[in-house]
Amino acid sequence: MVTLVQVVVSGLLLGGVYALLAGGLTLIFGVMRVINLAHGEFLMLGAYASFFLFARLGLNPILSLFLSMPLMFGVGWIAQRVLISRVVRAPLLTSLLLTYGVSLALTGGAQATFTNDFRSVPFLSGALNIGELAFSVPRLVACVTALVLTGAAQFFLSRTRWGKALRATAQSADVALACGIDIDRARMVAFGIATALAGAAGTLTSFLYTVYPEMGKTFMLKAFAVIVLGGMGSFTGAFLGALVLGVIESTASYVTTTQIAEAVIYITLLAMLLLRPQGFFGVKEA
Amino acid sequence: MRIYTGFIGAVAVGIALVPVFASNYTKTFVLQALMSCALAASWNLISGFTGYVSFGHSAFFGIGAYATGIAIVRGGLPAPIAIIVAGISSATAGLLFGYPALRLRGPYFAVGMLGVAEAIRVWVTVAEPLTGGGKGLVLVPEDVLTVSYYAMFAVAMATVLVTYRVATLPVGLRLLAIREDEVAAELNGIQTTRLKIGAFAISALFAGLAGGIYAWQMSYIDPGTVFAGSLTVRAIAMTMLGGQGTVFGPVIGSVVLSGISEALWTRFPFLHTALSGVLIIAIVLFLPGGITQILQDRGWLPRSRRL
Amino acid sequence: MTRPDRPTDQILSVNRLTRRFGGVIAVNGVSFAIAPGTVTGLIGPNGSGKSTVFRLISGEIPADSGEIHLRGTAITQKSASVINRLGLSRTFQLSRLYPQMTATENLVAVTRAPEGEAFARARDSLDFVGLSPVADEFAANLSYGQQKLLEFARVLVNDPDVILLDEPFAGVNPVMEERLCTHIHGLREQGKTFLITDHEIKLIMALCSRLIVLDHGELLADGEPAVIRADPRVIDAYFGT
Numbered sequence: 001m002v003t004l005v006q007v008v009v010s011g012l013l014l015g016g017v018y019a020l021l022a023g024g025l026t027l028i029f030g031v032m033r034v035i036n037l038a039h040g041e042f043l044m045l046g047a048y049a050s051f052f053l054f055a056r057l058g059l060n061p062i063l064s065l066f067l068s069m070p071l072m073f074g075v076g077w078i079a080q081r082v083l084i085s086r087v088v089r090a091p092l093l094t095s096l097l098l099t100y101g102v103s104l105a106l107t108g109g110a111q112a113t114f115t116n117d118f119r120s121v122p123f124l125s126g127a128l129n130i131g132e133l134a135f136s137v138p139r140l141v142a143c144v145t146a147l148v149l150t151g152a153a154q155f156f157l158s159r160t161r162w163g164k165a166l167r168a169t170a171q172s173a174d175v176a177l178a179c180g181i182d183i184d185r186a187r188m189v190a191f192g193i194a195t196a197l198a199g200a201a202g203t204l205t206s207f208l209y210t211v212y213p214e215m216g217k218t219f220m221l222k223a224f225a226v227i228v229l230g231g232m233g234s235f236t237g238a239f240l241g242a243l244v245l246g247v248i249e250s251t252a253s254y255v256t257t258t259q260i261a262e263a264v265i266y267i268t269l270l271a272m273l274l275l276r277p278q279g280f281f282g283v284k285e286a
Numbered sequence: 287m288r289i290y291t292g293f294i295g296a297v298a299v300g301i302a303l304v305p306v307f308a309s310n311y312t313k314t315f316v317l318q319a320l321m322s323c324a325l326a327a328s329w330n331l332i333s334g335f336t337g338y339v340s341f342g343h344s345a346f347f348g349i350g351a352y353a354t355g356i357a358i359v360r361g362g363l364p365a366p367i368a369i370i371v372a373g374i375s376s377a378t379a380g381l382l383f384g385y386p387a388l389r390l391r392g393p394y395f396a397v398g399m400l401g402v403a404e405a406i407r408v409w410v411t412v413a414e415p416l417t418g419g420g421k422g423l424v425l426v427p428e429d430v431l432t433v434s435y436y437a438m439f440a441v442a443m444a445t446v447l448v449t450y451r452v453a454t455l456p457v458g459l460r461l462l463a464i465r466e467d468e469v470a471a472e473l474n475g476i477q478t479t480r481l482k483i484g485a486f487a488i489s490a491l492f493a494g495l496a497g498g499i500y501a502w503q504m505s506y507i508d509p510g511t512v513f514a515g516s517l518t519v520r521a522i523a524m525t526m527l528g529g530q531g532t533v534f535g536p537v538i539g540s541v542v543l544s545g546i547s548e549a550l551w552t553r554f555p556f557l558h559t560a561l562s563g564v565l566i567i568a569i570v571l572f573l574p575g576g577i578t579q580i581l582q583d584r585g586w587l588p589r590s591r592r593l
Numbered sequence: 594m595t596r597p598d599r600p601t602d603q604i605l606s607v608n609r610l611t612r613r614f615g616g617v618i619a620v621n622g623v624s625f626a627i628a629p630g631t632v633t634g635l636i637g638p639n640g641s642g643k644s645t646v647f648r649l650i651s652g653e654i655p656a657d658s659g660e661i662h663l664r665g666t667a668i669t670q671k672s673a674s675v676i677n678r679l680g681l682s683r684t685f686q687l688s689r690l691y692p693q694m695t696a697t698e699n700l701v702a703v704t705r706a707p708e709g710e711a712f713a714r715a716r717d718s719l720d721f722v723g724l725s726p727v728a729d730e731f732a733a734n735l736s737y738g739q740q741k742l743l744e745f746a747r748v749l750v751n752d753p754d755v756i757l758l759d760e761p762f763a764g765v766n767p768v769m770e771e772r773l774c775t776h777i778h779g780l781r782e783q784g785k786t787f788l789i790t791d792h793e794i795k796l797i798m799a800l801c802s803r804l805i806v807l808d809h810g811e812l813l814a815d816g817e818p819a820v821i822r823a824d825p826r827v828i829d830a831y832f833g834t
Contacts, residue, residue, distance in 0.1 A: 455708060456701050456702065456704070456708060456711045459694065459698050459701050459702035460702050462691070462693075462694060462698075462702065463691050463694070463702040463703070466691035466692060466693060466694065467689050467691060469653065469673075469689075470685070470689035470690075470691070471702075472653075472672065472673040472674045472677075473651055473652070473653060473673045473674070473677060473682075473683060474674075474677060474682070474702075474703040474747065475674050475677030475678045475682070475703065475705065475751060476674060476702070476703065477674050478674065591698075
């Protein structure tokens, strides 16, 4: 019984980090109707940023967020300005292929620059004991940070002027434009935030998993699974979907090997796509 | 048109004669180029024509490879039968996965297929007694370079020929209509589901045959290689470079990229993936029709569905 | 309100058709039946549900409740391609041609003629509407009027019995208007049935032998143009608050 609770809680903690990643993906889709296949690679960049800041400057990953997040925001801003903006009005297929190309370019670039060696960030270890339950400290810290960041993003979206501009653009770009909102800038902000969140998720995963250039693909699939579970375009759905996925992964890892656990995630994704593609909270389009 | 038929005929004859005159190194290189061509052309049949972009094409290559491997090693079947088994297995998989998968819209289908490829790869890695697991499967090592060369040539040619037939018949236009506007196509009475699944199964068939021949020729396969994402990447990059939804686009693309790869491989091994990515970006933004579009715009090629 | 009888030889009948989008009821219990070989107009102010009715009949979207019958067969839950194959086809308000295919190819893709005859059938259709000169132009490059004509040719290429025209006269010059009307009259004489929606009220009144008026998703009036024109409720719906 204790073990079960632990596994579930461990999964929920993991889910917090996934929520951070998936939130960014949902944001991009909501504001621009673009599925960013390079999202996983932005996570990878964040992970490497964390690694290098830790290895070279001894900087604590949580603190390094103050450096890496603005950097990633900038990367996202530029990506939107230079590349994504050209395909916002294009059919979904075009933006899919474009972001696919970006993900390849980033993965390949990382392979060439950082080599394929596995890296790790040995920051934090051990467990926190509360009663009979033991909670992994790294996961706890990662989850709390993820929640803080997700909460901040939510606050931004619902309370600030820019946040409202983003939501207006998401609802209807033409109407937003007519109301005087600079939708191009709104899109850049959205993409920047999403990238920063992905990078932050990367920083958090850097001390939970190994860091290597192709790590983006796995996380992208997980983020996608979260979105499919929760419904594309719904922030709340993404959050809940992430928690569910975390628990599924954690339970599967406990019951079988890590490899099979991964397969379980893919199978969940496929099952959802078959049975309920709009997720639990998504809206079926008219 | 005669000029082009002649040109293509000459190229085909040239390829057929390579094993007679060339070294093993050259034979292997052309064999790989032919394999890439088959993969690209089969990807094109579903993704280029119908617009249902699949990021999991390697799944069918891998299924074909393992079907052959298992048929030879566990079933004791002779190679030619084993390769036919590969084709049947992958085509069946195409039908099985296609039916549910093709009901999904664009990005869900694309990533869903990626999920399928990954899931199958993991399954193969885990099902050791049957597949040899992560260590791979060793087939009977024979020197079948020349025979498998011609087999791969036949598969590549068959894929291109089927594409040609499809493109020049009204059915090809129906597939393109699905890409242009699927809802309108449905409303115009086009049986989109049937067509999509059919194209998908044929695409899987040829990818599987290529995988089977690959397994036979290499005498060794492992999940990481035959289900590698890079196979899908190559198929996509080559098709887009040459011109998606055309008959010879995948051929042109596979020739050009194989040549470039060969040149770069020795010097910049990791730049492969990165360059493929940059290439895809460039094509999407500036040249959606690929090389075929350039040639047609310049008047060097006629605007025709036959190409 | 004049209600038509509902004998069983009505080619298209719609019974208490309802469809909601979120909280909005776009079509609310609409019923009407159409006799074969007639030209009927479906009119109403913006937002009255005309387009939605078209989308429901053609199978593009499913109805929440109600029934649709074509020649006595229920087509309510059938898919769009099945409905088209049963002999009902439809044009779109904003033409949905296949942009990167030529005019001829747009028709060949759709025709159900046997392979050998497909191109010939397409060429005949283009001839019929006078688009032969642009047969090999990409649909995206055609002028607005030419696109409308191509859309019209496409809807006819499989010889449907019932044709739904969604704002065929929008933005069309008087010469083209006449052409289209002539075609419609000619096809009606061959026994085809038309259901047309448009905002050119005068034109519709002249073209159609019967008008169905919708307002806010509900059936407001149904009868001959002369009667409808004088109906105070119709006038109110169009010009009132």
